[in-house]
Amino acid sequence: MTQETVLLTNEGTRRLKHELKSLIDEKEACTVEEKGQFLDKRIKQLEHVLLHARILSNQKEPGHTAEVGSTITLLELEFQDEMTYTIVHPFEADPREFKIASDSPVAKAVLGKPLNSKIYISLPGGQISYEIINIQNCKR
Template structure:
């Protein structure tokens, strides 16, 4: 059997996944089963769009439950490593400036399960994070993105 992918996350991120899983198992799953029961009463299942929609939602919910269980089972909690406070790593917040005179941007590098660019959280698998990992404050780095290359200088790591 192939080795399952490890999912890096903070303790908070794991807790959020556990809450979502609990919600899906205890609430959403029951709601969908009830929708299926009601839709069956509408008659011929072959032409019943309510039934089809409920079955599709059931498939989505069950798939998401399996995905969350796998992510939680293979969670690797990111520990706060203070031994190298100026080195970019998972769990750290990094501020960099686009060179030569761009604005500063700040992101927290998290595992893919927690990534939310709109909240300033980028995946450790993203091109930006991959380029910055292991670098220190003051380093200049070339980041290769789908939109092209950009040169940045790391100005802060927390």
């Protein structure tokens, strides 16, 4: 695993720490070797992520460029639908909470792009066009 900094939200950090504790407890009680190996692998992943984490501020301010931690509002250009997402580390992604992984197609398309940029995402059914209409970045 690399030594790169991992950007996490406060909430994501709490969740990962809770998951890590639960997995350690489960590992101690585990009697099945295969399951124990799976738990060991996940425990190591979480420890690595938490060791290299930099916690992002909960406070947001208007931003000019989309980055990990940004809350972005996109306008779908064909139907004029607005969607708001927060770009997070893949370990924190939760579409039900509109948190998308930084390695997702939408996030990849917007990361590094300035406000009012138009982005195009190719899907099997065709291309979707968006405009970035709002960016809120974590306060530094």
